[in-house]
Amino acid sequence: MPHNKSILDYFKFFVRTIRGKEKNITSGNINKAIFVLAIPMIIEMMMESIFAIVDIFFVSKIGNDAVAAVGFTESVIVILFAIALGLSMSVMAMVSRRVGEKKPEQAGSIVFQGMVIMFVVSVVFAIVGVSYAEEILALMGASSEVISKGSGFTRILLGCNLIIMLLFLFNSALRGAGDAHLALRTLILANGLNIFLDPMLIFGIGFFPELGLKGAAIATTIGRSIGVLYQIFVLSNGKNTITILKKHLKIEWPIIKNIIRISLGGVGQYMIGTLSWMFLMRISAEFGSQVVAGYTISIRIIMFTILPAWGMASAAATLVGQNLGAKEPERAEKSVWRTAHFCMVYLGIISVFFLLFGEHFITLFRTDPKVVAIGAMSLRYIGVGYVFFAYGMVIGMAFNGAGDTRTPTIINFFSYWVLQLPLSYFLAIHLEIGPKGMFIAVALAIVVLATANIIFFKKGKWKKVEV
Numbered sequence: 525m526p527h528n529k530s531i532l533d534y535f536k537f538f539v540r541t542i543r544g545k546e547k548n549i550t551s552g553n554i555n556k557a558i559f560v561l562a563i564p565m566i567i568e569m570m571m572e573s574i575f576a577i578v579d580i581f582f583v584s585k586i587g588n589d590a591v592a593a594v595g596f597t598e599s600v601i602v603i604l605f606a607i608a609l610g611l612s613m614s615v616m617a618m619v620s621r622r623v624g625e626k627k628p629e630q631a632g633s634i635v636f637q638g639m640v641i642m643f644v645v646s647v648v649f650a651i652v653g654v655s656y657a658e659e660i661l662a663l664m665g666a667s668s669e670v671i672s673k674g675s676g677f678t679r680i681l682l683g684c685n686l687i688i689m690l691l692f693l694f695n696s697a698l699r700g701a702g703d704a705h706l707a708l709r710t711l712i713l714a715n716g717l718n719i720f721l722d723p724m725l726i727f728g729i730g731f732f733p734e735l736g737l738k739g740a741a742i743a744t745t746i747g748r749s750i751g752v753l754y755q756i757f758v759l760s761n762g763k764n765t766i767t768i769l770k771k772h773l774k775i776e777w778p779i780i781k782n783i784i785r786i787s788l789g790g791v792g793q794y795m796i797g798t799l800s801w802m803f804l805m806r807i808s809a810e811f812g813s814q815v816v817a818g819y820t821i822s823i824r825i826i827m828f829t830i831l832p833a834w835g836m837a838s839a840a841a842t843l844v845g846q847n848l849g850a851k852e853p854e855r856a857e858k859s860v861w862r863t864a865h866f867c868m869v870y871l872g873i874i875s876v877f878f879l880l881f882g883e884h885f886i887t888l889f890r891t892d893p894k895v896v897a898i899g900a901m902s903l904r905y906i907g908v909g910y911v912f913f914a915y916g917m918v919i920g921m922a923f924n925g926a927g928d929t930r931t932p933t934i935i936n937f938f939s940y941w942v943l944q945l946p947l948s949y950f951l952a953i954h955l956e957i958g959p960k961g962m963f964i965a966v967a968l969a970i971v972v973l974a975t976a977n978i979i980f981f982k983k984g985k986w987k988k989v990e991v
Contacts, residue, residue, distance in 0.1 A: 558863050561842050564704040565835035568711045575715040580824045582722050584889040588817045590737050593674025595820030596664045599805040602798035604649055608689040610791030612696035614783045617927045619700035620842050621991050624849020628765050632772040635697045637779045646686035653682020665809030680741035687748045694755035701765035706758050714751025718743050789929025793936050800940040818898030821889045829874045836867045837918045841925030853987040860922040868914035878907030905963035909970030916974035919981045927991035935976045944969035
């Protein structure tokens with residue numbers, strides 16, 4: 525952006541960006557293009573992370589078993605997230621490429637075919653989740669107390685998983701089209717309702733029933749359902765970049781096959797990471813509910829700080845897709861390096877706060893000394909890898925934005941499954957270092973992942989991928 529602007533000019537630019545008035549990202553100043561996409565995406569992700577923090581804040585008032593139940597449930601739901609994110613990433617890559625090619629009318633059909641795939645997948649998860657909630661928690665190593673408190677929470681979230689999947693799909697499509705401001709409005713609406721309903725339904729405030737942990741799941745489902753209804757409205761009113769028309773409401777097998785082809789790498793990529801998270805939760809379960817609670821709280825705090833960085837990375841993915849569609853590969857590459865630099869500065873600052881104030885962050889949720897100690901330890905060790913994670917996250921998303929989901933999948937496999945998981949078990953269980961060993965392994969895996977992403981990105985093969 526120009527350097528001779530006043531504070532008022534920057535504020536006006538910020539407002540125009542939030543309102544969706546700034547949309548040109550394939551020409552002109554690269555910094556401006558990054559911020560046109562990143563500002564609404566960062567605020568969107570901050571809304572998501574604020575909800576996560578508020579949610580665990582209220583749940584933590586119920587007790588360690590409730591927090592552990594949320595942690596175990598989320599470690600299973602992340603499998604669903606992996607599939608939803610992988611499919612959504614494929615749709616976003618295809619939509620952004622079509623928009624860059626000045627063919628936005630084709631994007632509506634792409635989004636509808638994504639909906640068809642999401643529906644089929646969600647039915648399978650709903651049946652399994654509703655029928656086997658207790659067994660799923662037991663498999664994760666949950667105690668009988670945790671299963672008793674958490675099975676209802678697990679059953680509701682898995683049973684209503686279609687809402688989660690559609691929310692991911694529609695927001696990814698909007699980001700790919702450059703309409704990140706609409707995705708932001710969706711999460712402001714959905715998460716605003718979540719935050720309001722959480723304490724009401726958990727504790728039975730006013731005329732609301734006291735539902736405990738189930739109340740948290742119901743609040744989440746209601747909030748996200750309203751968000752999805754809003755997304756359907758903006759995708760069908762004909763006033764935005766993407767419009768789903770009546771002619772798009774039919775199954776197009778070639779498009780479905782293309783989405784699945786591209787998404788296989790993305791699903792595999794996220795599945796590797798999420799299954800890794802499941803195994804880490806399983807390892808932490810060996811040390812009791814207090815360790816699980818401390819680790820769960822620390823992960824929520826980490827997600828609170830990472831999601832804004834994820835917004836920057838999502839901006840990089842859209843920039844890559846649209847610039848490749850506009851035949852501007854060098855601009856696409858420059859945008860990624862610039863975004864990664866901004867992300868590194870941000871996460872570097874956050875890591876300093878983790879190192880200095882780890883205990884203070886955890887005590888906002890629980891004052892149990894062991895929970896606080898484990899949570900603070902997790903923040904510090906994982907925070908050490910934050911500067912590296914900035915490059916790993918942004919470049920990984922850039923590969924996806926180009927439609928090259930295979931490269932980051934392979935990198936994730938070696939970083940998480942070949943290095944992180946065996947090393948976590950070896951250090952934590954075999955050498956009896958305990959949870960500290962697990963956190964050391966996580967930090968080392970982050971460094972390896974970032975380094976590998978940088979090396980392969982510089983080779984430039986991602987510029988030639990067809991979507």
